[in-house]
Amino acid sequence: MAQPAAIAVQGLGKVFRRGDGLSVAALAGLDLVVEERAFVTLLGPTGCGKTTLLRILLGLEAPSGGSVRVAGRVPVEGQVPAGAVFQQHSLLPWRRALANVMFPLEMRGVRRRAARRQALDLLRLVGLEEAAGAFPHELSGGMQQRVAIARALAHNASILLLDEPFGALDDRTRRLLQAVLLDIWESRQLTVLFVTHNIEEALTLGDRILVLGQGRILEDHAVPLARPRDPLSDAFAAELLALRRVFAAAAEGAARGRDRSIEA
Amino acid sequence: MDTGRHPAATLLRRVGLGAIPFVLLLAVWHLASRSAGTLLPAIGEVGEVLAHPFREPPNLDSLPLATSALVSLLRVAFGFGAALVTAVPLGILVGCRHTARELFLPIVEMSRSISPVAWMPLTIILLGFSSLGSVLYGTRAWEYGLLDQVQLAIVAVIWWASFFPVFLNTMHGVAGVRRLFIEVALANGARRAALLRHVIVPAALPAIMVGIRLGVGRALMVIVAAEFFPGTRAGLGYFITTSHQVAQYEYALASVVVIGLVGLVVNLGLYAVESRVSHWQAKER
Numbered sequence: 001m002a003q004p005a006a007i008a009v010q011g012l013g014k015v016f017r018r019g020d021g022l023s024v025a026a027l028a029g030l031d032l033v034v035e036e037r038a039f040v041t042l043l044g045p046t047g048c049g050k051t052t053l054l055r056i057l058l059g060l061e062a063p064s065g066g067s068v069r070v071a072g073r074v075p076v077e078g079q080v081p082a083g084a085v086f087q088q089h090s091l092l093p094w095r096r097a098l099a100n101v102m103f104p105l106e107m108r109g110v111r112r113r114a115a116r117r118q119a120l121d122l123l124r125l126v127g128l129e130e131a132a133g134a135f136p137h138e139l140s141g142g143m144q145q146r147v148a149i150a151r152a153l154a155h156n157a158s159i160l161l162l163d164e165p166f167g168a169l170d171d172r173t174r175r176l177l178q179a180v181l182l183d184i185w186e187s188r189q190l191t192v193l194f195v196t197h198n199i200e201e202a203l204t205l206g207d208r209i210l211v212l213g214q215g216r217i218l219e220d221h222a223v224p225l226a227r228p229r230d231p232l233s234d235a236f237a238a239e240l241l242a243l244r245r246v247f248a249a250a251a252e253g254a255a256r257g258r259d260r261s262i263e264a
Numbered sequence: 265m266d267t268g269r270h271p272a273a274t275l276l277r278r279v280g281l282g283a284i285p286f287v288l289l290l291a292v293w294h295l296a297s298r299s300a301g302t303l304l305p306a307i308g309e310v311g312e313v314l315a316h317p318f319r320e321p322p323n324l325d326s327l328p329l330a331t332s333a334l335v336s337l338l339r340v341a342f343g344f345g346a347a348l349v350t351a352v353p354l355g356i357l358v359g360c361r362h363t364a365r366e367l368f369l370p371i372v373e374m375s376r377s378i379s380p381v382a383w384m385p386l387t388i389i390l391l392g393f394s395s396l397g398s399v400l401y402g403t404r405a406w407e408y409g410l411l412d413q414v415q416l417a418i419v420a421v422i423w424w425a426s427f428f429p430v431f432l433n434t435m436h437g438v439a440g441v442r443r444l445f446i447e448v449a450l451a452n453g454a455r456r457a458a459l460l461r462h463v464i465v466p467a468a469l470p471a472i473m474v475g476i477r478l479g480v481g482r483a484l485m486v487i488v489a490a491e492f493f494p495g496t497r498a499g500l501g502y503f504i505t506t507s508h509q510v511a512q513y514e515y516a517l518a519s520v521v522v523i524g525l526v527g528l529v530v531n532l533g534l535y536a537v538e539s540r541v542s543h544w545q546a547k548e549r
């Protein structure tokens with residue numbers, strides 16, 4: 001394998017010192033390699049450190065130990081070569097949808113007119129051209145998330161980090177956006193790290209599914225299904241069941257290990 | 265907004281509703297001014313003064329009402345302008361830094377409870393009767409009549425009156441900017457300077473606007489009191505004192521009405537600006 005990995009993490013640890021004096025080991029000895037153009041889903045129960053990992057990859061949080069490389073570089077706040085979609089609604093509320101998508105372009109110094117055109121193209125890509133002039137609070141949750149995806153794409157990075165982007169959406173919208181995301185991934189040849197706690201979603205999207213627990217990767221599961229995947233097919237159902245077992249075992253192990261990860 | 269009716273109809277309704285207390289007030293005034301032995305001037309007398317704003321008031325050693333109002337407004341404009349250009353940058357600076365907030369909190373909390381007018385004797389001693397005109401044009405200041413009426417002592421007092429609302433609201437607005445917005449900007453390639461311009465200021469703008477509205481309100485409150493002091497020969501406050509001295513209360517009341525109307529217009533304007541810059545905040549989910 002001559003190609004460098006898009007994301008390479010080794011022995012990553014993160015300890016939070018909480019206000020009540022307890023230390024929480026959110027990540028402990030996490031190893032992770034994401035090859036270029038891979039679509040990797042990161043699966044794990046709530047509180048297992050998924051968001052923490054992405055924040056470290058974005059340079060928003062400093063690791064307590066270990067090494068992290070994104071596109072070959074140590075992530076530095078404000079200059080990370082990856083687009084990101086946050087878990088919460090993250091559009092800047094005083095900017096219209098179009099201006100939100102233009103934000104990363106403006107930061108890169110793209111001329112206003114060119115930025116406008118590119119942002120409009122991206123909104124079209126996520127099927128939201130007509131919402132360009134709307135403020136975030138005038139959009140539904142799913143529409144806001146699509147704008148956030150368009151903004152992450154405007155970053156023009158080859159790596160995309162998404163933190164449960166479709167967590168709060170209904171099934172239909174979620175499937176729609178999954179298809180949009182897969183399209184973009186394929187056509188733009190992106191590397192995607194996609195966080196979710198929905199097993200079916202992980203299976204629909206990922207080449208590989210990583211199960212996170214106890215602050216590290218418990219399982220690295222290669223998905224044997226061809227694309228496009230049909231969630232109603234027998235092969236998908238069988239794979240889903242197998243993954244559920246893996247996940248349940250991992251979650252149980254994590255529950256047993258949790259006492260060890262919290263220390264005074 | 266609250267009805268599905270034509271906007272003009274809604275506006276008419278709002279103006280109509282707002283006019284009711286004015287009508288009641290005028291009615292009470294009318295009745296009170298007709299009672300025996302009262303010193304309260306009749307509505308008509310005050311209206312007569314208001315109807316001729318450019319007439320030199322007889323028996324009064326004062327400029328006409330309109331010029332007096334203009335002088336007062338100029339003083340407010342310069343005092344408030346000075347507060348704006350000092351309080352907003354300082355508020356942003358202090359709001360960004362936790363230690364700076366702790367450093368300045370005690371002195372700010374002490375200072376802001378000192379009435380602006382309490383400084384008046386001191387500012388007069390320190391600044392004398394020098395004015396914007398005398399600073400800019402020296403001995404030829406009198407040629408620039410209006411600017412010569414903008415005494416630095418009064419500007420300083422107005423500055424004090426408006427500084428703290430603007431400063432404190434800016435500071436709290438900046439300190440309260442959601443961490444998420446900053447992280448989103450950072451994740452999208454914003455550097456320090458861009459962060460200030462594209463996240464911190466727009467996110468704090470609603471709070472800054474509240475500070476501006478309160479600051480202007482306080483400046484309008486204080487200007488009249490500041491003009492009661494010696495050293496001014498013009499302005500609405502001066503207009504009031506002189507008319508009291510010769511017991512021409514219709515002139516005093518007329519300038520009270522003018523101050524009220526100025527406040528009404530300024531506040532409505534500021535509310536309009538505020539709802540423009542803050543519309544996203546109220547509706548954010």
Ligand SMILES: Nc1ncnc2c1ncn2[C@@H]1O[C@H](COP(=O)(O)OP(=O)(O)OP(=O)(O)O)[C@@H](O)[C@H]1O
Pocket residue numbers: 016017018024025026044045046047048049050051052053087197
């Ligand atoms: N700033 C912080 N201070 C203290 N503890 C933190 C902080 N951020 C995260 N943690 C802790 O780290 C652990 C992992 O949190 P994280 O947000 O990464 O979980 P997650 O996997 O994203 O969960 P979810 O699926 O609910 O989003 C949790 O136990 C959390 O309490």
Ligand SMILES: [Mg+2]
Pocket residue numbers: 050051052087163
């Ligand atoms: Mg999370």
